[in-house]
Amino acid sequence: EVQVVESGGGLVQPGGSLRLSCAASGFSLSDYEMNWVRQAPGKGLEWVSYSSTSGGTMYYADSVKGRFTISRDNAKKSLYLQMSSLRVEDTAVYYCTGGGNWFDPWGQGTLVTVSS
Amino acid sequence: EIVMTQSPATLSVSPGERATLSCKASQSISSNLAWYQQKPGQAPRLLIFGASTRATGIPARFSGSGSGTEFTLTISSLQSEDFALYYCQQYNNWPPVTFGGGTKVEIK
Numbered sequence: 001e002v003q004v005v006e007s008g009g010g011l012v013q014p015g016g017s018l019r020l021s022c023a024a025s026g027f028s029l030s031d032y033e034m035n036w037v038r039q040a041p042g043k044g045l046e047w048v049s050y051s052s053t054s055g056g057t058m059y060y061a062d063s064v065k066g067r068f069t070i071s072r073d074n075a076k077k078s079l080y081l082q083m084s085s086l087r088v089e090d091t092a093v094y095y096c097t098g099g100g101n102w103f104d105p106w107g108q109g110t111l112v113t114v115s116s
Numbered sequence: 117e118i119v120m121t122q123s124p125a126t127l128s129v130s131p132g133e134r135a136t137l138s139c140k141a142s143q144s145i146s147s148n149l150a151w152y153q154q155k156p157g158q159a160p161r162l163l164i165f166g167a168s169t170r171a172t173g174i175p176a177r178f179s180g181s182g183s184g185t186e187f188t189l190t191i192s193s194l195q196s197e198d199f200a201l202y203y204c205q206q207y208n209n210w211p212p213v214t215f216g217g218g219t220k221v222e223i224k
């Protein structure tokens with residue numbers, strides 16, 4: 001079964017840092033472009049970041065550019081999102097999802113809460 | 117950035133009836149549009165890509181149409197499990213990928 005599972009969310013103070021992980025199973029991560037998409041409480045979906053299959057090309061939403069870094073370790077079948085200088089408005093469920101155009105599969109998400 | 121606008125925000129439909137959801141792009145996106153379903157507490161699920169191609173395992177009652185700037189998701193006969201939030205997403209001009217604000221399909 002093709003599956004991705006996120007981890008690493010939690011409560012962090014404004015200005016703090018957090019690293020999210022996404023573990024892939026049932027497929028070869030090196031064959032998949034990958035993304036992070038977030039959803040603030042009660043709000044819609046917002047694309048956050050993209051990684052090419054090799055990790056050599058990365059894109060970011062303007063709202064996180066310069067603060068978030070996407071990376072991957074294909075050998076470990078893992079995708080990461082390093083988040084720094086976190087703001088209250090970064091509070092959301094963060095989803096790991098595969099694909100370079102449409103997104104599939106999706107993980108169950110990990111909640112990041114930025115609050116003092 | 118391409119802005120995606122979905123309407124209506126909420127659609128009240130009786131089980132067994134047809135539901136028609138609209139998604140409009142601020143500029144032409146050809147057929148580079150996907151639809152997702154999201155139920156409370158769950159991740160989104162891909163329904164449609166390429167504006168009209170059903171994803172694996174998606175029932176035939178879900179159909180997508182349109183091109184350019186106007187798109188429609190039709191659920192031909194609503195089942196109880198279809199009451200959910202639906203999002204459209206463009207991937208014609210990215211980054212950034214952009215999503216619509218969503219349409220909630222609720223029981224009438």
